[in-house]
Amino acid sequence: MRIALDAMGSDHAPQVDVEGAVRAARRFGQEMVLVGQEDVVRQELAKHDTTGLSIQVVHASQRIEMHEHPSMAVRSKPDSSMVVAMRLLRDGEVDAFVSAGNSGGVLATALASAGRVGRIKGVLRPAISSVLPTLEGRAFMLDIGANADCKPEWLAQFAIMGAVYAERVLGITNPRVGLLANGEEETKGNAVVQEAHGLLKQLDLNFVGNVEGKDLVKGAADVIVSDGFAGNVAIKTAEGTASMLLSVIRSEIKARPLAMLGGLLAKPAFKAAARRLDYREYGGGPLLGVNGVVIIAHGRSDAYAMENAVRVAIEAAQNHVVETIRQGIEKSAISGQSIAGQDTE
């Protein structure tokens, strides 16, 4: 298996991206293709022992920055690392593509660049996904940013894609699908969510109804469906709150000598807790609905997170996630419950 990795993606590119690729090549024994400005990438690569590893470099002269407007950047930078890597994916030269860059840029690259892989047949809109740590495990969330305004049918398709991914790639049998809302009752939600609720009830899914913000992280559902606006707010609020709370605890401990001793003794417990909640463990989330395995990693990833994002890519490719989603969407159409027929492209 060959995995392309955007060497110019993350906030700390190319250091962590290249180091992540090296670590992944060693750990998983697959071929890595680093895409980026060749001299810079080779200079980074030279810092690591790559004996026995298969790591190729493909040159791309441009880079899409974090704060660039996605579709404009993609149009004006046809030789960016994202576009070049996506072309490799489209042409079947790699089995998956991982980037920690501008997520809107990755999406735009998949849909509208010279490397365009396009959408899976029948998919109305692709969704960006992520894994959210919960009390007992993890929840798979989508969309977290591709589509700020959604139609009810899009949310229904996100549910299908999320359930397929959770079952086939994450190994969750009969995953519980929840709809993010401002209350548990069916009557809650904005107009789009209320309509989506009706659609989800008709689909062949283990739909557990609306899920509130407070129940998300308690593990009320395995798959959380949302528009890209509220989903983004939820996942970033969870991330920010966890980090804020740890800061507050740390500062209160530091203010008390005896508590500092206590904190030292309790350190292994804190570490274990942090590990359970560490976003780096799952590395990245797939861009679901596009015609190829594309994994979007966190912009502030470190090498360990990048390494795990490559693992996610390998698992998604090995489990034929694209084909499985195609079938899931098609099946929902055949059963007359879909939606796929409404593709307006």
Added chain:
Amino acid sequence: MRIALDAMGSDHAPQVDVEGAVRAARRFGQEMVLVGQEDVVRQELAKHDTTGLSIQVVHASQRIEMHEHPSMAVRSKPDSSMVVAMRLLRDGEVDAFVSAGNSGGVLATALASAGRVGRIKGVLRPAISSVLPTLEGRAFMLDIGANADCKPEWLAQFAIMGAVYAERVLGITNPRVGLLANGEEETKGNAVVQEAHGLLKQLDLNFVGNVEGKDLVKGAADVIVSDGFAGNVAIKTAEGTASMLLSVIRSEIKARPLAMLGGLLAKPAFKAAARRLDYREYGGGPLLGVNGVVIIAHGRSDAYAMENAVRVAIEAAQNHVVETIRQGIEKSAISGQSIAGQDTE
């Protein structure tokens, strides 16, 4: 000053509601009016020493439950504690009303019941607010549930009302107003948020732009403006994440004898951290935009939270929040920047 308190409101009513009223009467030296089923309320009151306190009981034979549909419940229960208390407010017999009951019910009672206080002139939609603990202090959020679908002008008015409240009641000079969004850039947000962003830039406010979920809790703004859907998701996700993280830390500490000792030594630090983040400290948030001081407390409030909700009510009434908001809305209209003229009622 006289404050009406819904004795049948909270999840643990009437115990905590009555106890909260007794504590508030003693702490603040104001008159309390408990509204609820008289025999039940008096039975609760008898458990406390009320010597020297001014606590009146007003009978209301019905109760609106947490899971009732607000407008239907309000219509079918004209003698509910909420409706009766709201009537006291409307008739000027009390200066404020506090309830930990069904928040949609409180809203519906304010707008459409026999006790209807109605909206402040020029206000398009009232908003439910809450205080969110942040790293260094607190942020004031609205709307957190009254309006799942909003128009841009409503969000602009929420900003005005929130800024007025933060300045006049919370004592924050020139409060920074942020708009909840899925990214900092002005181009982020759903369609409504993008349009609201344009309106907010034109208003005479200290508008700091879009605020992401992760920056909310870092204190990126003093007032966070949102529709009632995303605002509800954000505040409940923050609440759920904090509680989840504490559970995870607790379970990891308990799994290690040495860490348990450490946890014991660090307990005062944990307690201080918990106090900084405790929602009970601010008790409740005002229902802004209605023609009276109405405070909505958390459904799972305890007596201490109820006591603090009464404090919020007293502060809001003392600072003439209704009149100040009326002026704020009117001023924004006079300056040609509003919105208030679009009231369609």
